[in-house]
Amino acid sequence: MNRVLAGALAAGALRRTGAVPAVCHRQLHKSAACRRQAGRSSDDYGNARGKHLIKQLAELQIRRAPEDAVPKRSGDTKYTRVTHPMFSEWPHDSKIDADFARVQRQLRLSWFKQNTEVRKRCANFGIDSSTFVEWSDRFAQAAGAEEIETLRAEKLVPLLIRDGREAFGDYIVNQFFAFLGDKAPHVVKNIGYLRRITDLRHPHEWAATTRKVQRRIIMHVGPTNSGKTYHALQRLQQAASGVYCSPLRLLAYEVYDRMTRAGISCSLMTGEDRRLADFSAPGLSPIGMSINGEPVTQIDSCTIEMAPNKPYNVAVIDEIQMIADRQRGWAWTNALLNIPAAEIHLCGEVSAVPIVKQICASLDEEVEVREYARLGALHTSNKALQGDWSKVRRGDCIVSFSRKAIYDIKSTIESKTGLRCAIIYGGLPPEARVEQARLFNDPNSGYDVLVASDAIGMGINLSIKRVIFVELSKFDGGSMRPISVSQTRQIGGRAGRFGSGAEAGEVTTMESKDLKHLALSMAKQPPALAAVGIKPTTEAIETFSHQFPGVPFSQLWPMFRDVATVSPGYFLCSFHEQEKIATLVEHLPLSVRDRYQFIYAPINTRSPIVCSCLAKYAAAVAHGTECLVAQVVKLPPKLPTNRIQLEVFEQWHRAITLFMWLSFHFPETYVELDEAMALKTDCERMITEGLATIRSHKKAEGLSPKAAPGAKDTAEAAGKAETKARIREMLGIKA
Numbered sequence: 001m002n003r004v005l006a007g008a009l010a011a012g013a014l015r016r017t018g019a020v021p022a023v024c025h026r027q028l029h030k031s032a033a034c035r036r037q038a039g040r041s042s043d044d045y046g047n048a049r050g051k052h053l054i055k056q057l058a059e060l061q062i063r064r065a066p067e068d069a070v071p072k073r074s075g076d077t078k079y080t081r082v083t084h085p086m087f088s089e090w091p092h093d094s095k096i097d098a099d100f101a102r103v104q105r106q107l108r109l110s111w112f113k114q115n116t117e118v119r120k121r122c123a124n125f126g127i128d129s130s131t132f133v134e135w136s137d138r139f140a141q142a143a144g145a146e147e148i149e150t151l152r153a154e155k156l157v158p159l160l161i162r163d164g165r166e167a168f169g170d171y172i173v174n175q176f177f178a179f180l181g182d183k184a185p186h187v188v189k190n191i192g193y194l195r196r197i198t199d200l201r202h203p204h205e206w207a208a209t210t211r212k213v214q215r216r217i218i219m220h221v222g223p224t225n226s227g228k229t230y231h232a233l234q235r236l237q238q239a240a241s242g243v244y245c246s247p248l249r250l251l252a253y254e255v256y257d258r259m260t261r262a263g264i265s266c267s268l269m270t271g272e273d274r275r276l277a278d279f280s281a282p283g284l285s286p287i288g289m290s291i292n293g294e295p296v297t298q299i300d301s302c303t304i305e306m307a308p309n310k311p312y313n314v315a316v317i318d319e320i321q322m323i324a325d326r327q328r329g330w331a332w333t334n335a336l337l338n339i340p341a342a343e344i345h346l347c348g349e350v351s352a353v354p355i356v357k358q359i360c361a362s363l364d365e366e367v368e369v370r371e372y373a374r375l376g377a378l379h380t381s382n383k384a385l386q387g388d389w390s391k392v393r394r395g396d397c398i399v400s401f402s403r404k405a406i407y408d409i410k411s412t413i414e415s416k417t418g419l420r421c422a423i424i425y426g427g428l429p430p431e432a433r434v435e436q437a438r439l440f441n442d443p444n445s446g447y448d449v450l451v452a453s454d455a456i457g458m459g460i461n462l463s464i465k466r467v468i469f470v471e472l473s474k475f476d477g478g479s480m481r482p483i484s485v486s487q488t489r490q491i492g493g494r495a496g497r498f499g500s501g502a503e504a505g506e507v508t509t510m511e512s513k514d515l516k517h518l519a520l521s522m523a524k525q526p527p528a529l530a531a532v533g534i535k536p537t538t539e540a541i542e543t544f545s546h547q548f549p550g551v552p553f554s555q556l557w558p559m560f561r562d563v564a565t566v567s568p569g570y571f572l573c574s575f576h577e578q579e580k581i582a583t584l585v586e587h588l589p590l591s592v593r594d595r596y597q598f599i600y601a602p603i604n605t606r607s608p609i610v611c612s613c614l615a616k617y618a619a620a621v622a623h624g625t626e627c628l629v630a631q632v633v634k635l636p637p638k639l640p641t642n643r644i645q646l647e648v649f650e651q652w653h654r655a656i657t658l659f660m661w662l663s664f665h666f667p668e669t670y671v672e673l674d675e676a677m678a679l680k681t682d683c684e685r686m687i688t689e690g691l692a693t694i695r696s697h698k699k700a701e702g703l704s705p706k707a708a709p710g711a712k713d714t715a716e717a718a719g720k721a722e723t724k725a726r727i728r729e730m731l732g733i734k735a
């Protein structure tokens with residue numbers, strides 16, 4: 001079958017087998033002339049085609065009906081089209097899946113051979129065009145003949161479905177270099193050495209001292225609101241020394257606050273904020289020892305990226321399922337592998353159990369699993385709101401994933417129901433999110449409803465009675481993707497928080513068409529995690545860079561990824577954001593180490609203000625001068641009066657927190673930490689005051705309920721143009 005497929009592919013005969021829809025075939029063989037006519041480069045074309053194929057996959061997932069699939073047509077018993085949201089976690093266990101999957105893989109391999117971006121990446125290693133054609137052909141043939149273990153359909157298809165086109169493309173290129181290293185080492189100069197220095201197969205060996213510690217791993221798993229974190233924190237509170245590792249600054253601060261209030265000396269370490277434990281209590285000296293020499297309780301609360309490698313009695317790592325996150329997963333892996341604590345408590349979803357057990361087994365460490373049931377009932381309603389915003393009531397949380405839609409929904413609800421809405425989304429500073437949550441939770445604040453994005457999925461205690469999903473798909477930077485089962489459950493599970501006064505929670509959707517999918521997701525366990533993220537060490541990047549003198553850092557980074565090797569059960573975290581940052585500071589004379597620091601700065605490269613500030617900040621390090629926050633950050637003098645102006649403040653806030661983050665990495669350059677903190681507080685005040693007064697320009701009365709989110713608004717467009725002009729002015733960019 002595989003040979004047949006491989007041959008068929010080469011002969012362009014896939015379509016005749018009936019295995020691939022005609023449209024795919026046409027897409028694959030569209031001529032260069034067509035591309036020119038469409039005004040696209042061949043690269044763009046490659047991407048568009050990739051997108052198209054992914055869409056085809058979504059629409060054409062023909063397989064045997066699983067027990068929980070939604071039948072599209074009555075009487076269709078043999079096959080069913082399974083789309084959203086099961087698509088994001090497509091099981092691949094039946095025969096037809098495997099066959100279909102092989103076809104998809106062939107399509108991707110074919111894409112690989114034709115993609116100009118791939119050719120460019122190979123050219124970075126000195127592979128010329130004809131050599132590429134020869135060896136990519138052999139590679140595709142070997143894969144088609146199932147000769148390459150790592151390219152078997154069972155492995156590739158979940159990867160494609162779960163992680164998307166970009167990660168999949170990276171994986172194929174990486175496997176191509178592995179193939180060359182094996183079969184044609186002469187094609188790439190020094191390939192053996194390059195693969196040795198990019199060998200990341202043994203991450204547990206990076207912390208040799210931890211391996212000497214006898215560790216006990218305890219996993220607290222269960223659905224949201226089941227008391228997992230509560231139990232782990234109870235244990236931490238009793239420990240003589242310990243650390244809490246949080247996915248969010250907000251949560252790290254909450255634990256710091258909780259410990260300090262309980263009279264336990266606790267320090268806080270986040271990227272932007274460091275607070276030492278208060279040893280001013282009588283009998284305690286500043287080094288953490290009581291006067292008679294007995295050690296005192298010392299707890300550290302930190303964000304996961306800051307997890308220190310120092311000995312503790314107890315370490316708590318929260319939201320362990322994030323270990324599989326494509327961007328940040330490495331931080332959880334580092335914490336799990338490296339913290340030398342006698343007891344490690346992991347809190348999170350049950351989906352993380354198998355992979356954690358697998359990793360710990362390789363370390364000869366046993367895992368004890370404690371499962372918890374949800375505290376308080378949660379049910380999925382069998383009725384949607386059917387687009388009727390007047391049905392929104394007190395205690396509801398409306399969930400949408402676009403910032404603009406959130407403001408529009410707020411405006412619509414306020415005008416249609418007279419209820420007042422608080423709002424929470426990822427772009428708001430954590431302090432403003434806490435304030436909005438407080439307003440929503442406080443029955444006397446005058447706020448009744450919450451309109452929020454998935455930012456509520458973690459870390460904020462909310463007294464929500466009912467969660468209403470306006471949509472179940474989210475833009476992931478490249479395309480709209482259904483949110484995963486895990487995300488849906490995490491967000492939906494916010495309804496009926498234990499101890500919030502709303503013990504029985506309800507989940508529903510705005511539109512009836514989404515209700516079935518919501519019910520499926522809420523009833524389903526997220527699938528077991530397949531792999532955990534890692535990132536290369538600075539030393540590995542440094543050694544690699546010496547092999548390519550003169551090659552820009554932004555290019556070095558993907559080159560490293562192309563040849564690196566990781567063990568099964570691990571993946572290299574996405575570098576795409578890092579590549580963008582590397583490009584921003586490319587022109588500056590920075591050392592490899594300094595560049596490495598900058599590219600892991602926690603910034604959103606879609607924010608023009610933050611990007612511009614980063615370049616200015618980095619210039620100070622490169623030129624050895626001091627950088628004063630006031631020289632770079634220029635807060636607008638007036639309060640924001642619309643959401644576009646508010647966005648400018650949000651961006652400035654991120655620029656200030658970036659300054660604070662850098663001040664811990666380059667203390668001699670960024671010296672005005674106190675001034676930065678004052679500016680940050682000022683910015684937060686203006687955002688909070690702005691939020692209280694902002695109303696959409698739109699007359700929501702006249703809008704149809706469905707049109708409310710995402711509707712065009714000319715006043716806002718004018719506001720946007722004005723704000724853009726202001727941003728340009730502030731950044732000194734000519735129009």
Ligand SMILES: Nc1ncnc2c1ncn2[C@@H]1O[C@H](COP(=O)(O)OP(=O)(O)OP(=O)(O)O)[C@@H](O)[C@H]1O
Pocket residue numbers: 222223224225226227228229230231347375459461497498499
């Ligand atoms: N045994 C308990 N006694 C008192 N309060 C509890 C208990 N268990 C949990 N809680 C409270 O219930 C709420 C939910 O608990 P917790 O945050 O530990 O749940 P979780 O399973 O970690 O949920 P999530 O994953 O959503 O954070 C918290 O406010 C917590 O303090």
